Amino acid sequence: GAVVSQHPSWVICKSGTSVKIECRSLDFQATTMFWYRQFPKQSLMLMATSNEGSKATYEQGVEKDKFLINHASLTLSTLTVTSAHPEDSSFYICSARIEGPKRNSPLHFGNGTRLTVT
Amino acid sequence: KQEVTQIPAALSVPEGENLVLNCSFTDSAIYNLQWFRQDPGKGLTSLLLIQSSQREQTSGRLNASLDKSSGRSTLYIAASQPGDSATYLCAVRVQGAQKLVFGQGTRLTINP
Numbered sequence: 001g002a003v004v005s006q007h008p009s010w011v012i013c014k015s016g017t018s019v020k021i022e023c024r025s026l027d028f029q030a031t032t033m034f035w036y037r038q039f040p041k042q043s044l045m046l047m048a049t050s051n052e053g054s055k056a057t058y059e060q061g062v063e064k065d066k067f068l069i070n071h072a073s074l075t076l077s078t079l080t081v082t083s084a085h086p087e088d089s090s091f092y093i094c095s096a097r098i099e100g101p102k103r104n105s106p107l108h109f110g111n112g113t114r115l116t117v118t
Numbered sequence: 119k120q121e122v123t124q125i126p127a128a129l130s131v132p133e134g135e136n137l138v139l140n141c142s143f144t145d146s147a148i149y150n151l152q153w154f155r156q157d158p159g160k161g162l163t164s165l166l167l168i169q170s171s172q173r174e175q176t177s178g179r180l181n182a183s184l185d186k187s188s189g190r191s192t193l194y195i196a197a198s199q200p201g202d203s204a205t206y207l208c209a210v211r212v213q214g215a216q217k218l219v220f221g222q223g224t225r226l227t228i229n230p
Contacts, residue, residue, distance in 0.1 A: 006161070032216055043207065043220045044162075093161050097216075106152055107209075107218055111161035 003027055004096050006110030013084055014118055021079045021113045023094030029074040030096035034107070035067075038091040047092075050077040084117040091115075120145045120212050124221035132229050133200055139193040139224045141208035146186050149211040152218065153182050153193050156205045165206075166193070198228045 003026040013019050023033055031052045036044040048069055049057040056069035066088075068080040077096075081088055093112040098105045121144045131137055141151070150169045154162040166175045166182040168191065174183040181194040191208060205225045209218040 004161075034217060043222045044209075045220075046217050049216060091159075095162075106164045106167040107211075108164060109154070109162040112159075114159065 004094065004108045004110040006094055006113055008113060009111060010114040010116075012116045012118060015085055016083055018080055018082045019084055019115060021081075021092055021094075021115075023077045023079070023096070023110055025075045025096045025108075028096075028098045030077075030098070031074060033071060033077040033094055033096045035069065035077075035079050036093045036095065038093060038112075040091075044093065047079075052077075081115065084115070086117045089115055089117045120148075120210060120219045122208060122210055122219050122221035124206075124208060124224050126224060127222065128225040128227075130227040130229060131198060133198060135198050136194065136196050137198055137226075139195070139206050139208075139226070141191040141193070141221055143189045143191075143210050143219075145212065146189055147213040148186065149213055151182075151184055151191050151208060151210045153180075153191075154207045154209065156207060156223070158205075162207065195226075200228045200230050202226060203228045 005024045005026050007022045033050040035047045037047050038044050046059050047062045050069045050071040052071045058064045071077040091112050095107045095109045097107050123142045125140045148170050152167045153165045156162050168175045168184040179196040184191045205223045207223045209220040
């Protein structure tokens with residue numbers, strides 16, 4: 001089945017530093033990937049839609065200069081949390097959908113990245 | 119604006135019981151509805167996907183139904199096992215959009 005790999009699974013960084021999270025589709029091409037954020041015991045909130053070869057589309061209230069998204073190939077999207085602060089500590093999850101005729105195919109998720117900013 | 123609600127927020131049942139998780143959404147203009155499972159600290163595992171034209175989908179002990187006109191879906195789990203303990207999330211894909219809108223989830227505990 002479709003596999004989405006996310007790396008790292010957890011990261012601890014100091015306040016003010018930047019952290020990059022990678023999301024890869026291992027056995028399919030993904031023109032579009034999605035980045036979600038999840039706070040403890042809460043649901044997933046979409047942050048942005050990552051489009052291969054073009055700018056990401058950010059949801060209202062998400063700072064695009066803080067959460068940099070790069071979708072350089074059909075199998076890789078990266079999320080960089082710049083100048084991280086403790087309030088950025090959260091669980092970040094990426095997802096992707098198999099492209100092609102199956103427009104309504106299921107969304108597949110990575111295992112998430114637990115970011116802790118000290 | 120699409121809103122998705124899941125009831126109950128938490129559920130604890132003895133092993134072996136059949137149970138139903140509920141999901142409701144406010145806008146019936148959807149492409150599909152997807153049920154996920156999330157274990158603590160982990161990502162999401164897709165369980166079932168129901169297209170807007172379908173009424174139900176089955177996979178093993180899981181059965182998901184969809185009543186688009188009333189904005190409701192249920193996830194039925196038969197003969198529950200301790201390994202079924204997890205948070206179950208439903209999400210809808212709104213027509214004309216790529217993204218999913220998630221409910222808050224139901225935290226399920228199956229007691230041995």
